[in-house]
Amino acid sequence: MNVEHDTRTRILSTARELFHGRSYADVGIKEICDLAKVQKGSFYHFFPSKQDLAMAVIDDMADEWAHGFVAEAFDQNLPPFERLDYMIDAAYYWQKAAKDIEGRMPGCLFGNLALEISTRDDVLRSKLNAVFHKASRRFHEALDQAVELGEIPPLDSEATAAAMLAFLEGIILLAKTRNDPEVIRDLGPAIKTLRIELAHPN
Amino acid sequence: MNVEHDTRTRILSTARELFHGRSYADVGIKEICDLAKVQKGSFYHFFPSKQDLAMAVIDDMADEWAHGFVAEAFDQNLPPFERLDYMIDAAYYWQKAAKDIEGRMPGCLFGNLALEISTRDDVLRSKLNAVFHKASRRFHEALDQAVELGEIPPLDSEATAAAMLAFLEGIILLAKTRNDPEVIRDLGPAIKTLRIELAHPN
DNA sequence: CTTCATGTTGACCGACCGGTCATCTATGAA
């Protein structure tokens, strides 16, 4: 039932917000429970450990992402390169909205978590790696279609896709460090200029 | 004297290693003291707080960086675009060496700290921002020289420089998440394809 | 020999950490 899982959902969304806005280590279970109006024992009824919570948070966010503006941006009806612009725009507006409300740019939850915990927790690292891999596939698709349509010459679309994702994460990192979402808008469009050639056989 | 500052130096380099290999929040002062063979009271004789330690660590690393392989990579005698290749190579070999020794990729200390603490500590954030700004100046210089030499058409060299730095941070992030330094070598060279055009007056 | 600054020592502080647990309540099937 809905009510049964309501507690779990409240924990999940509260944790996601806090992890995103601060960091994994900096947010305690007590704080999550207080904000979600859940008792600690209740928390551990749904999540065996903080690590499990993090896993669930990543899954949750990845789902919402995939079915949300990522699905919009990578709409098959859009010309491939417009999807890139859409993605940059979406990132910009999201970060800007967050900053307008909270005064600071949270950045990308996945990027944040990846840098914070991937040296400490291999399970979470590989989960985040999977999220990135899946995201990179969208870029890959778009690039292949752009080649098919003759919009760009053939290239190593898989590597270029990964490079584009890296660039996206990189500008979000820089923007967060400057606490200025405009960085995303200023640098973002350069994502379309990234190219990795096909390795030619020798 | 040397010996007088030896304790401070030991704290500093131990903290740098631990922060780089794990994270700011995950490393306690006790652990730093134990590894550096320093008493806790002694620690607080040199650093008023953990935040001050972080500041010193960032300064320390930024100095070593600037006078180390960054100075080498951006050697004025190298052709501008070869400096970019050099920088990517240096990042690759450094991360690879670290992984071979410790089994995991530490990534970029500045990037790690930036994503972890820039929403929590504005002082540290702005210090990290300054480090990035300084690093971006090297790219800027190289780009301006490439234009002067007629190697590339004129472009918005400041924005492109920032984009290149973002890309570098992005591929290190991705590589760390995949725990595979090869990502840097595979995607890195694409840094040379990044371009942001000059905004034309309308 | 005294004074003073620089540094060292380790016990100590309250707060908080992630996590446990016995106990209680609500619900719905048999």
Next chain:
DNA sequence: TTCATAGATGACCGGTCGGTCAACATGAAG
């Protein structure tokens, strides 16, 4: 009506956190 199960409660655990402090060692200047 009974009983099992899912969930809620909050006290409690050992350990660690960042940080403090009074006492003490050392060595150079007067």
